[in-house]
Structures are given as C-alpha cells and as structure tokens.
Amino acid sequence: MRGAVIHAPGDIRYETVDDARIQQPTDAVIRTAVTCVCGSDLWPYRGAEPTEHSHPMGHEYVGFVEEVGSEVTGLRPGQFVVGSFATSDNTCANCRNGFQSSCLNREFMSTCQAEYVRIPHAQGTLVATDGVPDERFWPGLLAVSDVLGTGWWAADAAEVTPGSTAVVVGDGAVGLCAVIAAKERGAERVIAMSRHESRQQLALEFGATDIVAERGEEGVARIKELTGGIGADSVLECVGTAQAMRQALHSARPGGSVGFVGMPHGVAVDGQELFFSHVGLRGGPAPVRRYLPDLIDRVLTGSIDPGKVFDLTLPLDQVAEGYRAMDERRAIKTLLAP
Amino acid sequence: MRGAVIHAPGDIRYETVDDARIQQPTDAVIRTAVTCVCGSDLWPYRGAEPTEHSHPMGHEYVGFVEEVGSEVTGLRPGQFVVGSFATSDNTCANCRNGFQSSCLNREFMSTCQAEYVRIPHAQGTLVATDGVPDERFWPGLLAVSDVLGTGWWAADAAEVTPGSTAVVVGDGAVGLCAVIAAKERGAERVIAMSRHESRQQLALEFGATDIVAERGEEGVARIKELTGGIGADSVLECVGTAQAMRQALHSARPGGSVGFVGMPHGVAVDGQELFFSHVGLRGGPAPVRRYLPDLIDRVLTGSIDPGKVFDLTLPLDQVAEGYRAMDERRAIKTLLAP
Incomplete structure (x- = not known):
C-alpha cells in the first residue's frame, strides 16, 4: 500500500x-x-x-x-x-x-x-x-x-459555561473549532484572536462575537477593554508557544480558567505569577x-x-x-x- | 500601643x-x-x-x-x-x-x-x-x-468532591486544616503526608484516613499504591516549595486537580509535563x-x-x-x- x-x-x-x-x-x-x-x-x-x-x-x-x-x-x-x-x-x-x-x-x-x-x-x-x-x-x-475534539476539550478544560465570556488564542483549525465549542457550550461572548482575514471570517461564521487582531500584551489590553477591565472567564489556548500561553494566562480574569491544547513547546509557567493570577490551568491531549x-x-x-x-x-x-x-x-x- | x-x-x-x-x-x-x-x-x-x-x-x-x-x-x-x-x-x-x-x-x-x-x-x-x-x-x-480559609480554598481549588480521594501535601496548620476541608467536602479517603508524630495524630483526629510518611518520589510511589496505580483525584499543596509542588503534581491522577495554596518560592511548572499529566492546577491567596x-x-x-x-x-x-x-x-x- x-x-x-x-x-x-x-x-x-x-x-x-x-x-x-x-x-x-x-x-x-x-x-x-x-x-x-x-x-x-x-x-x-x-x-x-x-x-x-x-x-x-x-x-x-x-x-x-x-x-x-x-x-x-x-x-x-x-x-x-x-x-x-x-x-x-x-x-x-x-x-x-x-x-x-x-x-x-x-x-x-x-x-x-x-x-x-x-x-x-x-x-x-x-x-x-x-x-x-x-x-x-x-x-x-x-x-x-x-x-473539533481538541477544541471541545479546550472549552471543557477552560470551564466554558452558559453566559460566560470565552477568548480563543490561535486561529488554526483547532482554534476555529474551539470557537464552535465555546459557542455550543453556551458562551455569550466568544472573542477570537486572529490577524488573518479568511480565518476571522470563518471564526465569525462559527459563532465568534468579537475579533481581536492585536497580539501579545496589546492583545491582552484589548481583551481587558472588552471584559470590564478584569479579563475573560475562559481562555482557550490553541497554539502551544510560550507567547500564546502568556497571552492566554494574562487574558483570563482572577478565578477564570485557561484550557491549553496546543502541545507546549518551550513553555514554563512561573508558580508565583500563576498563584497571584488566581487562574486555573488544565490541558493535555484531548x-x-x-x-x-x-x-x-x-x-x-x-x-x-x-x-x-x-x-x-x-x-x-x-x-x-x-x-x-x-x-x-x-x-x-x-x-x-x- | x-x-x-x-x-x-x-x-x-x-x-x-x-x-x-x-x-x-x-x-x-x-x-x-x-x-x-x-x-x-x-x-x-x-x-x-x-x-x-x-x-x-x-x-x-x-x-x-x-x-x-x-x-x-x-x-x-x-x-x-x-x-x-x-x-x-x-x-x-x-x-x-x-x-x-x-x-x-x-x-x-x-x-x-x-x-x-x-x-x-x-x-x-x-x-x-x-x-x-x-x-x-x-x-x-x-x-x-x-x-482554615486557606485549607478550604485548597480543597475547593483541587475540586474535592463527595466520594473522592484527596491527598494533602504539608502538615503545617494549613495542611492540617486542609484535611478538615477535604473531609467536610465529602472526600471518602483523605491521605495526609506527614513525618511528624504529633501532626499525624492531629491529621487523624481531623479526618485523615491514611498517613504517608515518605516524601518526594517515594511518597508519590506510596500514593500511587494507595490509589490503584493512577494517583489521587485531588491534591492539596499546602507548602509552596518546588519539591512540594512536584510531589503534588505527580500524586494526582490524569484528570485530577491540584489546589496550591502555599505561596510559591522558586516554583516553575514545565508546560509539556503539565500537558501530558492531564492535571488541573489552580491556586492563589485564599x-x-x-x-x-x-x-x-x-x-x-x-x-x-x-x-x-x-x-x-x-x-x-x-x-x-x-x-x-x-x-x-x-x-x-x-x-x-x-
């Protein structure tokens, strides 16, 4: 064969x-x-x-x-x-x-x-x-x-609940499927972080309510603006780089959750920073x-x-x-x- | 004054x-x-x-x-x-x-x-x-x-549920209170990790069902033995050192949760290791x-x-x-x- x-x-x-x-x-x-x-x-x-x-x-x-x-x-x-x-x-x-x-x-x-x-x-x-x-x-x-199974797991691990605000980091196929998952699990607001026109369109088609094109700390600042200054309830990290993880952790509100499903490459999480963020973190192969x-x-x-x-x-x-x-x-x- | x-x-x-x-x-x-x-x-x-x-x-x-x-x-x-x-x-x-x-x-x-x-x-x-x-x-x-508030938060962050198995890392006052919290939240089995006779006694009085005196990877091995080889549903990390965090993460089963309430000193969590462990992590000031x-x-x-x-x-x-x-x-x- x-x-x-x-x-x-x-x-x-x-x-x-x-x-x-x-x-x-x-x-x-x-x-x-x-x-x-x-x-x-x-x-x-x-x-x-x-x-x-x-x-x-x-x-x-x-x-x-x-x-x-x-x-x-x-x-x-x-x-x-x-x-x-x-x-x-x-x-x-x-x-x-x-x-x-x-x-x-x-x-x-x-x-x-x-x-x-x-x-x-x-x-x-x-x-x-x-x-x-x-x-x-x-x-x-x-x-x-x-x-889709992986995007679904991202929403599950990030504890997306009905009426909540979810942010999706990453506009690859998993990130786009994570938009579907967040919407299906009842998120009222689904913010897709994407700089690419065609992917933004598909994210909107899949149920994203907002698009944030900025990345890094600029992107985080935009998320804070959109979430009353405190950050999102759930963040779905669908990339796996250190930058994406940082962006995800900083975009979640105190008491919020990050589900990370992009296989981490060079990611280390500082214990004290995670502690004071009050953010929950769970990931893994879906x-x-x-x-x-x-x-x-x-x-x-x-x-x-x-x-x-x-x-x-x-x-x-x-x-x-x-x-x-x-x-x-x-x-x-x-x-x-x- | x-x-x-x-x-x-x-x-x-x-x-x-x-x-x-x-x-x-x-x-x-x-x-x-x-x-x-x-x-x-x-x-x-x-x-x-x-x-x-x-x-x-x-x-x-x-x-x-x-x-x-x-x-x-x-x-x-x-x-x-x-x-x-x-x-x-x-x-x-x-x-x-x-x-x-x-x-x-x-x-x-x-x-x-x-x-x-x-x-x-x-x-x-x-x-x-x-x-x-x-x-x-x-x-x-x-x-x-x-x-007690901090031990309670450890049990909350570690998602202790009725009928579950909880491990408490640390036998200081917070760890001992975490034993109370795990029991009150309905854990069927509460394993206290302690090497000190008087603290072991208080842990038992507070509701611990098992005591593990071993530490580090030996302690983890004992936890695995007590939990059908896979680890505990919930681990309450009440110390804050890198060793305690490692012990906690390794003691939790895939899909289990670690609540960490000891203020971290020198703790860094490897993204890929956390990923493949399937363990959820949440902490912070209670x-x-x-x-x-x-x-x-x-x-x-x-x-x-x-x-x-x-x-x-x-x-x-x-x-x-x-x-x-x-x-x-x-x-x-x-x-x-x-």
Whole structure:
C-alpha cells in the first residue's frame, strides 16, 4: 500500500509503505475514507521537532472497517468508523474517568496519511456510525477525530459555561473549532484572536462575537477593554508557544480558567505569577473518545459543520503539497482523499 | 500601643508602634481578641524573604470593633468580628465572582500582631458574629480568618468532591486544616503526608484516613499504591516549595486537580509535563471572605474545631518566643493573646 513518509524537515513523500495488517487480536484495519494534515504535523515538517529517521505521518482518519482481530467485538467489516488520534481500551481507570487520551494502553496514531490504517485497541477506540454517512459529512466527521475534539476539550478544560465570556488564542483549525465549542457550550461572548482575514471570517461564521487582531500584551489590553477591565472567564489556548500561553494566562480574569491544547513547546509557567493570577490551568491531549458519540451526532444532525476548516482538498498522493500549503499558510487545513 | 515588629531575620520585638486609627472613611479599628503567627511569617523570619527595613507583622485576627469610619455601615463598636488576611470591598467584579482576595481594592493585612488593628474596607472585609462568642471558640474563629480559609480554598481549588480521594501535601496548620476541608467536602479517603508524630495524630483526629510518611518520589510511589496505580483525584499543596509542588503534581491522577495554596518560592511548572499529566492546577491567596459565613457557622455549631492547630498559647508580649517555637517546629502554630 502507499502512504506519506517524512524523510527530513520539508521532505514528505507519498510512497510504498508496509501494509496495514492485524498484529494484535485487539486490532482492526480500516480503509481510509478521508485523512488530513494537522497543525502539529508542521512541528517536524518545520524542523521544530527532530526527524531522526524516516517514518510515516498522520493521526486523523475516518474510514471503513476492513478487518478485525479475533478479540474485537461490536465492529464488523464495512462499517464506517470515527476514532481518535490516541487509542484507548476504554475500560481502564483513566478511561472510566473520561481521560481516554491517558489510557493505560494508549498509543498515539502515526500512520494515518495512508490508504489503510491499523487501529490498536479498536473496540475501545472506534465509534461506528449508524450506516454509511453521506460523503458531505465526511470532512466534519474527520474534524471530530482530532481538531473539533481538541477544541471541545479546550472549552471543557477552560470551564466554558452558559453566559460566560470565552477568548480563543490561535486561529488554526483547532482554534476555529474551539470557537464552535465555546459557542455550543453556551458562551455569550466568544472573542477570537486572529490577524488573518479568511480565518476571522470563518471564526465569525462559527459563532465568534468579537475579533481581536492585536497580539501579545496589546492583545491582552484589548481583551481587558472588552471584559470590564478584569479579563475573560475562559481562555482557550490553541497554539502551544510560550507567547500564546502568556497571552492566554494574562487574558483570563482572577478565578477564570485557561484550557491549553496546543502541545507546549518551550513553555514554563512561573508558580508565583500563576498563584497571584488566581487562574486555573488544565490541558493535555484531548480525550476525544469521551466526546465522540455527542460530536458525531452534532455533525450528522447538521447542528455544527466543523468540516469547513478544510479549505483545501487534494488527492492523497499530493500530500506533500498539502503540507506546503499549510506551512505557507495558504490553507488552514488540507483534506486528503485516497 | 504595642505590637510585633521584625527588624531582621530572627529578630522579632514587641515594642511601641504607631496607634491604629481611622485613616479612610471606609476603615474600622478593632481591639484584638486573639492573633497568631503564620507559617508564612517564617519566610522573612528565616531570611527566605528579605527584610529591608523594620516593619510590623501579622495578618490574622479576630477582635472587637472599636471605631468605624464615616462610610462604614452595618458594623458598630463592641461587635465581635472575623476578617481575612486580604481586605476586600466585596462589591467589585472580582469580589462578585467570589475572588475577594483579588479585590480591585485589595490590601494585604500586615500589622495584626498588635493590640489594635486598622482594617481597610471594613464593611466588605469583616463579618460580625451574632453576639460575642464564648472564648473557647476564639481559636477556631481565628483559624477561620486564614489557615482554615486557606485549607478550604485548597480543597475547593483541587475540586474535592463527595466520594473522592484527596491527598494533602504539608502538615503545617494549613495542611492540617486542609484535611478538615477535604473531609467536610465529602472526600471518602483523605491521605495526609506527614513525618511528624504529633501532626499525624492531629491529621487523624481531623479526618485523615491514611498517613504517608515518605516524601518526594517515594511518597508519590506510596500514593500511587494507595490509589490503584493512577494517583489521587485531588491534591492539596499546602507548602509552596518546588519539591512540594512536584510531589503534588505527580500524586494526582490524569484528570485530577491540584489546589496550591502555599505561596510559591522558586516554583516553575514545565508546560509539556503539565500537558501530558492531564492535571488541573489552580491556586492563589485564599478568597477567605467568600467562605466566612459558612465557616464561622461550622465553628460556632461545633461541627469542626480548627482551633486545635494552636498547640502553643502565649501572651502577645512573648511573640518572639512564638516565632522561635514555630521555627524550631516545637509548635505547629502559636496563638497570641493581648
């Protein structure tokens, strides 16, 4: 079979790779319906994370069950399934607590920009839809598997409540999905921080009530102006840099919360500053599995359309161009169809 | 009047100081009923915080209203009052959000180890009891004004819920009060980390179900053993050192929460480690004012007795010995009576 492989920063190739096959009795193999390129794939692509040897790429997927291992029940070939970038047995203590992305048997998916994908712990990881959904829903369901699930978790971790004010730091696909999440969770005011016209438009379409184009301390000052001088109830940090974290922490009011879902790079939080801020902080890889049934339902009933974050669709064999377009910010997010 | 003054590390003197008097129309002056020495007073006493010039000490108090400013309503001379170490107008946005210790007009009390005390923003800061309580309740009410309020906040920030497992890091007066708080908030299991026999006994009396004497990573390993391998739902960090914070973060389960109330000294939290831990973190100076009516009620009805943290009572003029006894860990907490 064929799939995307990174050889070095900037060097993504679509080439022959090992066939996806059942290795454990708890595995399934799926035929990819659609997959995509994630903002976090750009860390190694840009050399911000090292690539010591060539390896496959991709952790987002929806597809058709092709084959299941002998211990998998409740899934059968032909079903359309949505999963998470983190596998989970969905039975361990952490899974039962709703933190499936800290499953004691967690594996991070890493071979999904390919024609077929092996899914470990398939029974606990995958959720099958009721019949095969119309193709127009595939992008939305693909978004559920990572960027919407992550934006949802940002709103959850930032404790967005009905009537509250939420700020979203970051206008990538996760940030834009975080706007959807904040709105769906009842925030009365959703302030999107974005300097890019096309992303601002999508944020407004997704439910943002205000746009702040300033960044850093200037951006914080604008947030304070918009929130009676004290800051926002909830801030959804969807970038992962030290600057974004600082901006998020300073934008929250005393007693407010920051949910941080951008994988931190070079972020350190000063204990005394956090102490006197009274701001709560929680983050991590999104427990997407917890949200899957609800989010799949919201997409299939048309109440949300997170698939709009895909503004470039390419055949899977043009995956390299998909990376380039995102790296150069020509695309928010690239959808890949085998 | 007379009060305690620090001149240098280790040098506390009881001497003549400026009289407490009304300076603003929102002030009150109280006559001290009892006051005490706080664990945080030991930071400057031990030289861990600089003492650049001599200044009064003390931020815990209960007393009798002596005089009120012209804008204070609802308080009158003779009333017995309980306050907080942080003043609050109790009307600003942060106060209305329940974070009175981030009041926009906050002042930290700092002259309370004295015969009389000026209380800024008296109307928003003080709560009068219904009549003058029996003297046996004074230590408990004094504890409410800081150490119990702070332990309560630790349990609140660590999101202790009924049936949960809570760990308390630190066996000072705040840590011991945090045991009370965790139990009162319904924790089924309260694990106190303490190496000191007398403090272990008080922790058990306050409701601890388990004692862990090990510290650092050994202590964390014991906590994991006691919690099915994953860690505790809630950890109450009542020390403020880097080691205590590390111990707290490592003792919480994925999805669990750390409430940190020991003023951080040299604490920095690594963003990526916090991310992958899935642990929530919230701390700060306790919003004692929010809890005052409830906690006063619990003390006066005898449902809790936090006054037991005072294991040494001295006349106020022996305040220097009160510091020494705590510094040498001969006393958990010293009560001072004018």
